[in-house]
């Protein structure tokens with residue numbers, strides 16, 4: 001029987017990053033993945049394929065709607081070849097997952113293909129291609145998550161689908177009904193809207209992106225409405241039925257009336273659930289809570305001291321970079337180091353266009369915590385760079401402590417915000433004040449100037465270009 005210092009179950013961004021860091025720190029490491037490709041949800045059916053389709057559809061929209069204003073004329077019709085677009089997405093995925101194979105080899109990590117389940121706290125049974133039993137002193141569970149569903153919806157995966165199927169459709173829907181106005185629903189909704197589908201977003205809460213700053217939701221809602229998406233907040237879905245090629249969604253509005261939507265595809269994007277099916281956690285004594293998450297303490301240690309859990313399968317934001325931080329954290333803990341993660345500084349990003357990004361506290365949270373704060377906000381349309389490219393929507397909002405001026409939260413919507421948020425993370429990690437940011441030189445003309453201007457606005461209303 002092969003024996004390891006550490007064995008990791010699941011090869012998503014949590015698992016494979018943990019494996020690399022364990023190997024770097026000199027541990028004999030194994031990783032077990034039930035699918036034939038490494039990389040988990042993120043690389044195979046999540047972050048990477050969705051961004052590939054967002055990029056392709058963005059190019060199409062630019063070509064059909066904006067090239068002309070830039071003086072670019074294309075003779076003849078511009079058409080979408082969906083098969084080719086999906087094929088390109090798959091090539092990006094294959095290249096990226098292949099890169100993880102390379103990293104595993106480079107770091108001398110043993111990869112086992114098969115379903116891993118606990119025999120006891122130090123033994124894992126692998127069923128599948130590389131069937132065998134292995135032994136490990138420490139085990140990291142990184143089994144991730146799967147799409148959740150509403151109990152009354154029967155997902156047929158043809159027309160009533162999850163994000164996984166939405167990433168490989170064979171035709172552009174005529175009318176895509178999306179249940180859930182969260183990150184995944186909005187990103188995929190924008191992809192198919194750009195490609196010509198009619199899109200309806202049905203959301204239970206009173207706004208899209210309900211966990212983000214309300215100002216961001218409002219601005220993105222405006223963008224979706226401008227693109228002629230039908231936005232239906234405060235609608236509680238009651239039933240989803242299929243009738244041939246038609247999908248009928250019934251939802252109750254605030255007045256108690258039942259509203260009916262008819263489309264040809266329905267994307268159910270109501271969140272994700274932690275995934276522990278087949279893991280046999282009980283055999284090792286690992287506790288799972290009533291939300292299906294593996295319970296961990298502040299060291300990410302489960303109820304069994306040599307077994308750790310990271311990523312989507314535990315509490316906290318279901319994000320690839322959060323899983324990665326936790327993978328490094330556990331590896332370094334096992335090596336006797338004292339790592340630290342500040343969960344308040346894990347940024348959240350929506351890769352629509354304009355992009356939405358945030359870190360730290362929202363105004364709603366600061367109010368609830370009775371923290372006195374001030375706001376500095378700056379619109380992208382006032383920037384030369386935004387006018388040059390024609391990306392005028394959005395703003396940067398900085399929330400700073402009223403007395404100390406420390407930055408407590410940064411919320412932004414606009415071009416390239418997914419990258420701009422990194423500046424806010426660095427600033428907050430070093431506990432910068434809004435004035436600190438406002439006194440740093442930002443290259444001109446850039447979108448990043450909106451961050452500096454918002455910081456100027458937060459400190460005695462000193463913004464220069466409004």
Ligand code: FAD
Nearest residue numbers: 010012014034040041042046047116144311312318319320
């Ligand atoms: P996962 O990536 O889910 O990996 C878990 C792995 O464990 C899987 O490969 C699974 O097959 C394997 N596994 C499970 N059980 C077993 C077992 N018993 N034996 C062997 N193997 C097992 N996050 C972002 O930060 N940015 C984004 O832009 C983003 N976009 C997304 C878009 C979509 C459409 C979706 C669905 C998700 C997106 N996410 C994004 C979320 C992100 O994918 C997850 O947060 C991330 O993948 C979680 O990583 P993980 O390592 O915890 O688990």
